[in-house]
Amino acid sequence: MPLGLRGQFQVQTEALQEPDSILPHLLKSANFWKASIDSVDGGFYTEVNQDGSPERTDRKSFTQCSRHAYGFSRAFMVSGDTTYLDYAEHALDFLYQYGWDQSHLGWYFSSDKYGVPAPPYGAGWNPNTTKWSFQQHYSVLGIGAMAEATRDPRHLDWLDLATQVNDSLLWDDRPGFQGFYHTANEDWSNLRDKGFTATVDGITTWVLWRALLTDAPADKDRLIALADNIVDHLYASMLLPQVQFGFAEGYNSNWNLNNGNTGGSVGHVIKTAWCLARAYMFDPKPIYREAAQYMINEMMFDGGYDYTNGGIYMNYNWSTGAVTQNKDYWMLEQGLTSGLINYFLATDSLDKELNLGMADGCLGFLLEHFVDPVYGEIYSQTNAAGNVINNDKSDPFKGGYHNIEMSYLTYVYGHLFYHEDSVTLYYRFRPQAEARQFKMTPIAIRDDLLGIASVTLDGQPYANYDALGRTLDIPANTGGIFAVTYYLTSPFVSNEALATSEPVYVYPNPAQETIGFHGLRQAAEVYLFDLQGRQVQPMQRVEAGQSLSVHGLPAGMYV
Numbered sequence: 001m002p003l004g005l006r007g008q009f010q011v012q013t014e015a016l017q018e019p020d021s022i023l024p025h026l027l028k029s030a031n032f033w034k035a036s037i038d039s040v041d042g043g044f045y046t047e048v049n050q051d052g053s054p055e056r057t058d059r060k061s062f063t064q065c066s067r068h069a070y071g072f073s074r075a076f077m078v079s080g081d082t083t084y085l086d087y088a089e090h091a092l093d094f095l096y097q098y099g100w101d102q103s104h105l106g107w108y109f110s111s112d113k114y115g116v117p118a119p120p121y122g123a124g125w126n127p128n129t130t131k132w133s134f135q136q137h138y139s140v141l142g143i144g145a146m147a148e149a150t151r152d153p154r155h156l157d158w159l160d161l162a163t164q165v166n167d168s169l170l171w172d173d174r175p176g177f178q179g180f181y182h183t184a185n186e187d188w189s190n191l192r193d194k195g196f197t198a199t200v201d202g203i204t205t206w207v208l209w210r211a212l213l214t215d216a217p218a219d220k221d222r223l224i225a226l227a228d229n230i231v232d233h234l235y236a237s238m239l240l241p242q243v244q245f246g247f248a249e250g251y252n253s254n255w256n257l258n259n260g261n262t263g264g265s266v267g268h269v270i271k272t273a274w275c276l277a278r279a280y281m282f283d284p285k286p287i288y289r290e291a292a293q294y295m296i297n298e299m300m301f302d303g304g305y306d307y308t309n310g311g312i313y314m315n316y317n318w319s320t321g322a323v324t325q326n327k328d329y330w331m332l333e334q335g336l337t338s339g340l341i342n343y344f345l346a347t348d349s350l351d352k353e354l355n356l357g358m359a360d361g362c363l364g365f366l367l368e369h370f371v372d373p374v375y376g377e378i379y380s381q382t383n384a385a386g387n388v389i390n391n392d393k394s395d396p397f398k399g400g401y402h403n404i405e406m407s408y409l410t411y412v413y414g415h416l417f418y419h420e421d422s423v424t425l426y427y428r429f430r431p432q433a434e435a436r437q438f439k440m441t442p443i444a445i446r447d448d449l450l451g452i453a454s455v456t457l458d459g460q461p462y463a464n465y466d467a468l469g470r471t472l473d474i475p476a477n478t479g480g481i482f483a484v485t486y487y488l489t490s491p492f493v494s495n496e497a498l499a500t501s502e503p504v505y506v507y508p509n510p511a512q513e514t515i516g517f518h519g520l521r522q523a524a525e526v527y528l529f530d531l532q533g534r535q536v537q538p539m540q541r542v543e544a545g546q547s548l549s550v551h552g553l554p555a556g557m558y559v
Helices: 019-036 062-079 083-098 133-150 153-170 196-214 217-237 266-282 286-301 329-345 349-369 402-418 495-500
Strands: 263-265 315-317 326-328 381-383 388-390 423-429 436-439 450-457 471-474 480-488 505-512 514-518 524-529 535-542
Touching (some): 019 062, 062 402, 083 133, 153 196, 196 217, 196 266, 217 266, 217 286, 263 266, 326 329, 329 349, 402 480
Antiparallel strands (some): 263 315, 436 471, 524 535
16 A cells, blocks of 8 residues: 555555454464464474464474464453463463573573474574574563563563563673673673664563563663664664665674674664654653654655555665565564554654554555465565565564564554554453552553553453553452553643643632633643543543533532
8 A cells, every 4th residue: 555645644554544453363363373382392383384283393482482472462462362361371381491591591592392492493503502682582572461461470570580681691881882782602701792683672572561561760771771772873873974775783892883784674774763762752852753753754765665555665785775675574563563653753744644654554565465364364575566475474583473563553553643542451460469559551652641541350340540640459369350441641742842832720720610721822632630530521622712611520629
């Protein structure tokens, strides 16, 4: 679906027009991976046939098991069907039992059928002999998703262990050179190199999700440190005269550019813009939004997007500017996710149109050309026109992640960032002996912009929550399936704009019958809350000088 740049862009993809319509695809994709389970020796087989059945039974991928756990967790979170959590647990059982290096700490990449570390393809390349940042990051992916969906102490403990090892052993804390190393020897000696994988994949696999789960300053600081790495090195390389297109992905340990590696990925650039946008939600540095938009603009205007068929292209050479004009499944996902969040954050109408068009074009192309209508799930690659050139559905790097994440965030981002309405997610919090309080933050979003509209426990209304604080209080020995409905408390206004705007005061307060707005200079959308954080009226549009009726509401204080 090509992107049109003249006039107001009209979304063409049904899944963006009605985000709930993506859920059957998400659940069918999750169901596809059930057929590759090994119920005897644990985990899931890596290579599968078109129907999902095992193609070979002698290899398993720990990082793929983590991806499966992510996919099954998200399938539960949109459906409430706990069967998906059973499959996620099965994937993580295998990861925990066999994937952890008990001698040196950190994750192996792949194993034989029984969990003994072995090369992923049976011979040759063997990442088990290194502590490659890719496997250290991606092995945590599904753990974080299950920790979010269940807050189960087992998964929270593994999340703590794995991320603390990454933070202590993979992180370079030398002043001026901070960042995750790209790789190390098996025993963590000879830590070396830096770049895209260590930095951006670190954000998107666990650093962001840990910051959302814990709400701890140290976890937010790690996220911001990585975002600063992006700005200082990846984004900065785009401005170098020798870099003709995109950014340089490889650097040595001191962040000096590796001129011998000129390869890059359009999907990596767009993913990086997604990560910067999410970092901006935590720390609204203008450079994060500016750099993200710059990356999108270069890909969209300088040869990274297919204006005939829709969707972003695949790889590039940053030295020559040459672009490979095929399409890859995971890159199209980045176009959707990065496009929607940067659409939400953009304050310029042309930027909003461009970002929305990228999201729509990438999602539409993938759903039209990559999906197997018979067995479900998606193929790996097509040519520019959409003809499949690689029909693999599974390999050590591909599992129940990117396609399901794309679908999950089409649902969540589509409701919140595009339609600006509500979205419901499910959680299973089992009873525990002690009372608990959870901060509920399913996506990166400025803290004041997201609230809880309602909660149910096992289908019955549940009132023990703080709507604006987004905290869920669970008494001792209470638990079950919680359905939490989130909503936007107000549209996004940039911090830069807020800093230059005049304050608006509500009067009289306490109010009775009507309220007015001192300092309101133009029309505005008004959301009315009581002091307990409960929205007491639907959003109403108020013109400058107009009062708002609160007839029928109790006299009292409103904000």
